[in-house]
Amino acid sequence: MTPQPLFYDSPEDALREVVHALGGNKAAGAMLRPELSADEAGKWVSDCLNPDRAQTFRPGHVLLLLRKGREIGCHAAANHLMREAGYADPVPVEPEDEKARLEREFIAAAKSLQSMAERLQRIGVRVAA
Numbered sequence: 001m002t003p004q005p006l007f008y009d010s011p012e013d014a015l016r017e018v019v020h021a022l023g024g025n026k027a028a029g030a031m032l033r034p035e036l037s038a039d040e041a042g043k044w045v046s047d048c049l050n051p052d053r054a055q056t057f058r059p060g061h062v063l064l065l066l067r068k069g070r071e072i073g074c075h076a077a078a079n080h081l082m083r084e085a086g087y088a089d090p091v092p093v094e095p096e097d098e099k100a101r102l103e104r105e106f107i108a109a110a111k112s113l114q115s116m117a118e119r120l121q122r123i124g125v126r127v128a129a
Contacts, residue, residue: 007080012049014080015057018065019045021074031068032061 008014019028029041036044047055057065066078070092079089093101117127 005076007083008076010051011077011080011084012051014077015062015065016049017076018069018074019049021072021076022065022068025049028065028068032057032064 005017008017019025022028022031024042025045026038026042029036029043029045030038033041033044044055047053048057048061062077066081069075069077075090075092082088082090120127
């Protein structure tokens with residue numbers, strides 16, 4: 001992947017970088033608007049990236065672009081949006097890190113529930129298994 005600029009002038013510019021990294025307007029359009037032909041979807045993406053046009057991405061479209069960009073290592077839009085909102089750059093979570101975190105949370109929750117069940121039983125409340 002080619003190096004990305006540190007800053008973008010607009011959200012559209014940052015999203016354009018992600019769209020380019022995903023293979024261009026047609027490829028991104030087919031992903032975002034599968035009900036349209038590739039040409040129509042590509043034109044729609046182009047219009048959404050043009051601030052002079054009425055078309056805009058819906059929040060779900062932006063989220064999908066952020067997710068797909070993260071998968072391929074293009075963080076242009078995520079970084080731009082966070083910087084413009086006054087946040088530090090986001091740190092991508094690796095899938096294995098996420099899996100490990102969820103496993104730890106699950107184990108902790110299970111232990112907590114077991115402890116609550118034991119306390120309830122001590123005070124005479126019947127707990128279903």
